[in-house]
Every structure is written in C-alpha cells, then in structure tokens.
Amino acid sequence: MSELALQLEKIGLDDIDRSDWPQSLTDMAEVIDAELKRQGLVSEDSDELPSLCIALSVVQVYQGSSHYMPRCDKVAISLRNALIWREFNGRNVAELARRNGLTDRQLYSIIAEERGRRATPQQTLFAQA
Numbered sequence: 001m002s003e004l005a006l007q008l009e010k011i012g013l014d015d016i017d018r019s020d021w022p023q024s025l026t027d028m029a030e031v032i033d034a035e036l037k038r039q040g041l042v043s044e045d046s047d048e049l050p051s052l053c054i055a056l057s058v059v060q061v062y063q064g065s066s067h068y069m070p071r072c073d074k075v076a077i078s079l080r081n082a083l084i085w086r087e088f089n090g091r092n093v094a095e096l097a098r099r100n101g102l103t104d105r106q107l108y109s110i111i112a113e114e115r116g117r118r119a120t121p122q123q124t125l126f127a128q129a
Contacts, residue, residue: 002060005053013049029055085114 008016018026033051036042042050084096088111097107 002057004056004060008053008056009049013047013052025055025059028058081110081114084110085118 029048029051032054033042033048036051037044037046080100084100084107087096093104093107096102097104100107102110
C-alpha cells in the first residue's frame with residue numbers, strides 16, 4: 001500500500017477536504033468502488049475509503065508520468081473465447097456463433113485454438129503420432 005493510502009487510512013474521510021483533488025483520481029476511485037461492491041468485496045453501504053486507497057496506490061506508482069491506458073480488445077477477445085469454450089457442447093455452434101456475432105467457421109477456429117491451448121503434454125504427444 002502506498003504512503004498516501006496509509007495516511008488516508010489513519011486520518012479517515014471525514015477530516016479531509018477533497019474538493020481540489022484531481023478529478024481523474026475521484027473518477028478512478030468511483031470505478032473501483034463500483035467493482036468492489038459488484039463483486040461483494042465491500043458492502044453496499046460502505047464508504048469509499050478502500051477504493052480511494054487503491055486509487056491512491058495506483059496514482060502514486062504512476063504519478064507524473066504520461067501513462068497510456070490500453071484498450072482492452074485482446075482481453076475482451078480472450079474472455080469471449082474462454083466463455084465460448086466453456087459453453088461449447090458440440091451441438092451449439094450456430095447458437096454460440098450468432099450470440100457472439102461470429103460465423104460458424106470462426107467459432108470452430110476459436111474452439112480449435114482453445115482446445116490446443118488446454119491440451120495436456122500427453123494429449124499433445126499422442127496428437128503428433
């Protein structure tokens with residue numbers, strides 16, 4: 001945890017004037033707070049102290065730098081493919097393709113990639129024979 005986050009924990013939210021804090025910091029804390037609550041990691045009625053501590057820790061690491069926030073295209077595709085693999089039962093290709101905006105051929109390609117990624121060394125050995 002960052003030094004700023006430790007100080008914030010000691011002081012608490014009630015004794016701090018946050019009116020001149022950077023908007024990007026409060027925006028980041030709001031996103032973190034919503035995700036922590038969505039996952040049930042903090043209660044719905046909890047204050048934003050944990051979220052602000054996390055945001056401050058991130059900001060302290062990257063402060064002053066012009067840090068690029070990447071698009072999550074590759075993450076989204078990876079998650080989509082893993083979900084397709086999980087839901088694939090051999091008889092639902094058309095449904096999965098339609099639901100994901102893919103062709104049957106694209107879906108079969110994803111299944112093949114996911115199968116290869118998950119192959120055990122023994123499965124790979126026998127596949128080469």
